[in-house]
Amino acid sequence: MALLPETSRALRHRLATAQVAARAPSVVGAVVRDGRPVWLEGWGSVDGATPGADVQYRIGSITKTFVTILVLRLRDEGRIALADRLDDHLPGTTVGDATIGDLLAHTAGLTAEPPGPWWERSPGSLRPELADVLPDDPRVHQPGRRFHYSNPGFAVLGALVERLRDAPWSEVLAREILEPLGMTRTGLQPSPPQATGWAVHPWADVLLPEPAQAYGPMGPAGELWSSAGDLARFATFLLDGDSRVLRTESLEEMRFPSSAPEASTWPSSYGLGSQLLRRGERMLNGHTGSVPGFVATVWVSPADGLGAVLLANTTAGLPVGTVAADLLEIVADREPRIPEPWAPLAEVDQSVLELAGPWYWGPAAFVLRPAADGHVELGPLNGGGTRGTRLRPAGDGTWIGLSGYFTGERLREVRDDSGTVTHLDMGTFVFTRQPYDPASPVPGGVDPTGWRSAKP
Known part of the structure; x- marks a missing residue:
């Protein structure tokens, strides 16, 4: 043009x-x-x-x-x-x-x-x-x-x-x-x-x-x-x-x-x-x-x-x-760049789609989103911070970070005996489906009494 x-x-x-x-x-x-x-x-x-x-x-x-x-x-x-x-x-x-x-x-x-x-x-x-x-x-x-x-x-x-x-x-x-x-x-x-x-x-x-x-x-x-x-x-x-x-x-x-x-x-x-x-x-x-x-x-x-x-x-x-x-x-x-029209994924990988949505690193909310180019994006829900990254498939079921703090680090999904994803591991960062999910191997463990009010 x-x-x-x-x-x-x-x-x-x-x-x-x-x-x-x-x-x-x-x-x-x-x-x-x-x-x-x-x-x-x-x-x-x-x-x-x-x-x-x-x-x-x-x-x-x-x-x-x-x-x-x-x-x-x-x-x-x-x-x-x-x-x-x-x-x-x-x-x-x-x-x-x-x-x-x-x-x-x-x-x-x-x-x-x-x-x-x-x-x-x-x-x-x-x-x-x-x-x-x-x-x-x-x-x-x-x-x-x-x-x-x-x-x-x-x-x-x-x-x-x-x-x-x-x-x-x-x-x-x-x-x-x-x-x-x-x-x-x-x-x-x-x-x-x-x-x-x-x-x-x-x-x-x-x-x-x-x-x-x-x-x-x-x-x-x-x-x-x-x-x-x-x-x-x-x-x-x-x-x-x-x-x-x-x-x-x-x-x-x-x-x-x-x-x-x-x-x-x-x-x-x-x-x-x-x-x-x-x-x-x-x-x-x-x-x-x-x-x-x-x-x-x-x-x-x-x-x-x-x-x-x-x-x-x-x-x-x-x-x-x-x-x-x-x-x-x-x-x-x-004349700022006009983005290409949005288009859906050409093919749906159900195992990747299963990973989409919110994840939590401790109490911090993140979102993982499969992109149309075959990569995935992982970033803070509020858009701030320095932990967001794009990841490319490594070909062995894992993903390699391409940007930000996690550049070069490997993300792998961990499944239980039933095949359900229990958590994501990203260079020792554990991402769970719930904040500090007690069912996941959160480093340091999770207090068994769970979340509570400020009162003793």
């Missing part, structure tokens, strides 16, 4: 004011909904023309999200575990005791940058080997203690992919992500039409071209080029998933904070290869990116079913993450 004219104008206004305020040579933005772009527009010019969906820009650290998906695919295949030490699969580095999960979450304590001159403006030939991107003493923090963004950490992860796939990481990327998603304008090398990367003088309206270097082993940290059209496809994947690329559970795992945020940036955090941003009650995930001459962002809001993309060819001055979030929120606030 097309956006309302006034919504499109508001998006154009935000894009244009951002381009003018930053004095960026060009910007291009897109908003996706329902699996396709509902708005895509450029402002400024690339080689004398307004940029469109196919113009390539460098996307910097958004590259890290692609590398993360390649690593999670290996995990889903059983080739690695996130708790594995790097040495288990890629021996010989100076960070072999770092876990793969810590590298993905930037909690391995590694230095932010490789040794030597500014790597994003230097030729990759200065660091031809993986050993060249890590100093002799690569740690600046104790591992697992705090978030500290590390570009060399993702160079190491790219090398891990190459080792286990026996192919360059860029070839693995093309085969496992780009081709299935139809991203034909993404890769290590640009092809026309492409934007030139520029630095804008801070005090005068003049430009300086930035070098477009090949990064060698540092490539997995930020070398990719892409276009607004391709990143719109990627945003759709981050929203809706694609089983050819990544399991739904792994995609959802990327949205969960993996470390405490820095004290100066409480509204933001980091998941596995994915930045998280809270804007009011809205939670966005995706990634920003910058290299000399270019800035970029992809944000998605699963709750709104919306994604936003922004690309520009300027080194500094454009708050690309903020502007991309603004584009998403313009649509979300002006």
